Amino acid sequence: MEHQTLFSLSFLLLFLLTPASAQLKQNYYKNTCPNVESTVRSAVAQKFQQTFVTAPATLRLFFHDCFVRGCDASVLLASSNNMAEKDHPDDISLAGDGFDTVIKAKAAVDKDPKCRNKVSCADILVMATRDVVALAGGPSYAVELGRLDGRISTKASVKNHLPHPEFNLNQLNAMFASNGLTQTDMVALSGAHTIGFSHCSRFSKRIYSFSSSRHVDPSLSPTYARQLQQMCPRNVDPRIAINMDPTTPRSFDNAYYQNLQRGMGLFSSDQSLFTDSRSKNFVNLFASNNTAFQQAFVTAITKLGRVGVKTGNQGEIRRVCTAVN
Ligand code: HEM
Ligand SMILES: *[C@@H]1O[C@H](CO)[C@@H](O)[C@H](O)[C@H]1NC(C)=O
Numbered sequence: 016m017e018h019q020t021l022f023s024l025s026f027l028l029l030f031l032l033t034p035a036s037a038q039l040k041q042n043y044y045k046n047t048c049p050n051v052e053s054t055v056r057s058a059v060a061q062k063f064q065q066t067f068v069t070a071p072a073t074l075r076l077f078f079h080d081c082f083v084r085g086c087d088a089s090v091l092l093a094s095s096n097n098m099a100e101k102d103h104p105d106d107i108s109l110a111g112d113g114f115d116t117v118i119k120a121k122a123a124v125d126k127d128p129k130c131r132n133k134v135s136c137a138d139i140l141v142m143a144t145r146d147v148v149a150l151a152g153g154p155s156y157a158v159e160l161g162r163l164d165g166r167i168s169t170k171a172s173v174k175n176h177l178p179h180p181e182f183n184l185n186q187l188n189a190m191f192a193s194n195g196l197t198q199t200d201m202v203a204l205s206g207a208h209t210i211g212f213s214h215c216s217r218f219s220k221r222i223y224s225f226s227s228s229r230h231v232d233p234s235l236s237p238t239y240a241r242q243l244q245q246m247c248p249r250n251v252d253p254r255i256a257i258n259m260d261p262t263t264p265r266s267f268d269n270a271y272y273q274n275l276q277r278g279m280g281l282f283s284s285d286q287s288l289f290t291d292s293r294s295k296n297f298v299n300l301f302a303s304n305n306t307a308f309q310q311a312f313v314t315a316i317t318k319l320g321r322v323g324v325k326t327g328n329q330g331e332i333r334r335v336c337t338a339v340n
Contacts, residue, residue, distance in 0.1 A: 038161055038324075038326050039159035039160065039161045039162065039320075039321060039324060040159055040160065040161055041157050041158070041159055041160070042160075043138070043159075043160035043161040044130075044133065044134060044138075044160060047129070047130070047133045047134075048124065048127065048129060048130035048133050048134055050127070050130075051124055051130060051134055051142070052142060052158075054120075054123050054124050054127065054130070055120045055123070055124065055139060055142040055143060055146065056142075056146050057123070058116075058119050058120040058122075058123035058124075059073075059116055059119075059120055059142075059143050059146040059147060059150070060146070060150060061119075062112070062115065062116050062119055063146075063147065063150045066112055067151075067265055068110055068112045068211075068212075069112050069113075069116050069147060069150075070147040070148070070150060070151040070210055070211075070267070071110070071147075071207075071210045071211025071212065072109070072110035072111070072112040072113030072114075072116070072211075073112070073113045073116045073117070073140070073143050073144055073147045074113075074144055074147055074148065074207050074210070074211070075109060075110075075113065075207070075211065076090060076091075076109055076113035076114065076117070076140065076144075077140050077141065077143075077144040077319075078204070078207070078319065079100075079105075079106055079109060079177060080137070080140060081194070081319050081320065081322045081323070082176050082177055082190075082194060082322070083100055083172055083173050083176045083177065084100075084165055084167065084168070084172055084323060085165070085322050085323015085324055085325060086137050086140075086141065086162055086319075086320055086321075086322055086323065086324055087137050087162060087163065087164055087165030087323065087324070087325045087330060088117075088135065088136035088137040088139075088140055088162075088164045088165065088333065088336060089164075089165040089167060089168040089172075090106065090109070090168070091114060091117060091136055091140075091168075091336045091337055092165075092168035092337060092338065092339065093337045093338065094168070097170075098169060098170050099168040099169065099170060100168045100169065100170065100172065100173050101168075102170050103170045103173035103174070105173050105177045105179075106173060106177075108214060110212075114337075116143050116147070117136060117139055117140050117143055117336055118336055118337070120139050120142070120143050121134075121136060121139050121336050124139065132332055132334055133332065134332070135162050135163055135164045135330075135332045135333065136164050136333050136336035137162035137163065137164050137165075137324075137325075137330075138160045138161070138162050139336070141158050141159075141160065141162070141320050142158055142160075144316070145158050148267055148316075151210055151265065151266065151267040152266045152267045152268060153267030153268075153309065153312070154309040154310075154312065154313050156313040156316075156317070158317075158320065159317065159320060159321070161324075161326070162324050162325065162326075162330075163324075163325040163326055163327075163329060163330025163331060163332065164325070164330050164331055164332060164333040164336075164339075165325055165329075165330050166330065166331060166339045176190075177190075178190050178191075178284060179284070180213075180217050180218060180281075180282035180283060180284050180285075181220070181282070181283050181284065182283070182284045182287070183283070183284075183287050183291075184198075184287045184288070184291040184293060184294060187201055187284055187287070188201060191204075194319070194322045194323075195318060195321070195322060196315065196318055196319065198293065198294060198297075199297055199311060199315070200311075200314070200315035200318055200319075201315075202288055202294050202297045202298065202301070202311075203297075203301070203308065203311035203312045203314070203315040204312065204315045204316065204319065205271070205284075205285060205288060206269065206271050206272065206301065206308055206312055208259045208260065208271050208281070208282075208285060209259075209260045209263070209266070209267055209268055209269070209270055209271035210259070210260065210264065210265065210266070210267055211258075211259050211264075212256035212257060212258060212259065213256060213257060213259050213281055213282075214253065214254075214255065214256050215246070215247035215251045215253075215255055215256075215257065216253060217281075217282065218243070218247075218281055218282055218283075219247060219249075219251075221235060221240075221243075221282075221283065222235070222240050222243050222244050222247065223244075223249060232283065232286075234278060234280075234283070234286045234290050235278055235279075235280075235286070236277055236278030236279055239261070239277075239278060239279045242261070243257075243281075259271075259281050260274060261274070261279065262274060268305060269301050269302060269304075269305045269308040271285075272298050272299075272301040272302035272308065273302045275288060275289040275298050275302070276289060276298065276299070276302055297311075
C-alpha cells in the first residue's frame with residue numbers, strides 16, 4: 016500500500032517535472048494550419064531575395080530569443096519606454112531584417128483564415144530560422160513546433176544571459192550548459208558566424224589595445240589583423256560592420272572552422288575554440304568534414320529550440336508578434 020502511494024507520488028512528480036519541451040513535435044499544426052511550413056518558407060524566401068541580411072539577422076534573433084526567457088518570441092516584444100529585451104545593449108545590434116522576416120511570415124500565415132491566430136510567433140521564428148539556414152546553403156532539417164509566446168520581455172532579464180565576444184571557453188561552456196547545451200553543441204552553433212556581420216567595436220580591442228605590452232592579440236593571424244585594422248580604423252564610423260567570415264561570407268559552410276585554424280576567428284570567443292585544447296579537436300573535425308559540422312549543427316539547433324519552451328497557461332498565441340494580446 017505504502018509502496019503504491021510512493022509509486023503514484025513519484026509518477027505524479029515525474030509527470031510534473033517533465034520539461035515542457037516534451038510537448039514539442041514535428042507537424043504540430045497538421046490539423047490547424049496544414050500549410051504553415053510552406054507558407055513561412057515562401058515569405059522568408061521572398062525576403063531573402065530582397066536582402067541577404069535576412070539570413071544572419073534571423074538566425075541571431077532566434078539564438079538571442081532562446082537564451083533569454085526561452086524560445087518564446089520575447090525578444091520580438093516592443094515596449095513604449097524602451098525597457099524590453101531588445102533594448103538591452105546585448106540586443107541593440109540585432110538587425111531589423113530579422114524582426115521584419117518574422118512579421119512578414121506571420122502576415123503570410125494569418126492571411127489564410129484557417130491559420131489566423133493559430134501559429135505562435137515563437138514557432139514562426141523557429142521555421143524562419145530553419146529556412147534561412149537552408150537558403151544560405153546550410154542543411155535543411157525538420158523542426159519541432161508547439162511553443163507558445165511569452166508575455167514578458169524586460170531589459171533586465173538579458174543581463175548575464177548572452178555570451179560576450181571576449182568570453183573564454185570556460186565562460187562559453189558555462190553559459191551554454193545552463194541552457195542544456197554541451198561544448199560540442201556550442202562549437203557547432205558558433206559555426207553560425209560563417210554568415211553575417213560585426214560592428215568594429217566588438218573586436219577593436221584585439222587589434223589596437225590587447226594588453227599593456229602588445230597592441231594586437233597574438234592569437235590573431237598578423238595578416239588578418241592588418242586587414243581588420245584597414246577595415247576598422249581607430250575612429251571608425253560606429254555603423255560600419257564587416258563580414259565575420261572573410262572567405263565565404265554569404266555561404267553557410269564550414270569555412271568558419273577553417274578560418275579558426277588560420278588565426279582568423281573574429282572574436283576571442285571564436286578563436287578560443289581552436290586555442291583551447293578541449294575544443295580544438297571539434298574545430299578540426301568540422302573544418303575537415305562539412306557533413307559532420309552540418310549534423311552537429313542540426314542536433315544543436317534542435318536542442319536550442321527546446322530551451323525554456325512555454326506551454327499551457329504559461330503563454331499565448333500572439334496576434335501581433337511585437338505586442339502581447
Ligand atoms: C558562442 C558565443 C557567441 C558570441 C560571443 C557571439 C557574439 C556575437 C557578436 C558580438 C556579434 C556581432 C554583432 C554586431 O556587432 O552587430 C555576433 C553576430 C552574429 N551571431 Fe553570434 N555570438 C555567439 C554565438 C552565436 C550563436 C550560437 C548563433 C546562432 C546559432 C550566433 C549567430 C550570429 C549571427 C548570425 C551573427 C550576425 C548577425 C548579423 O549579421 O546581423 N552567434 N555574434
Ligand atoms: C564525415 O562525417 C560524417 C558524419 O559524421 C561521416 O559519416 C563520414 O564518414 C565523415 N567523412 C570522413 C571523410 O571522415
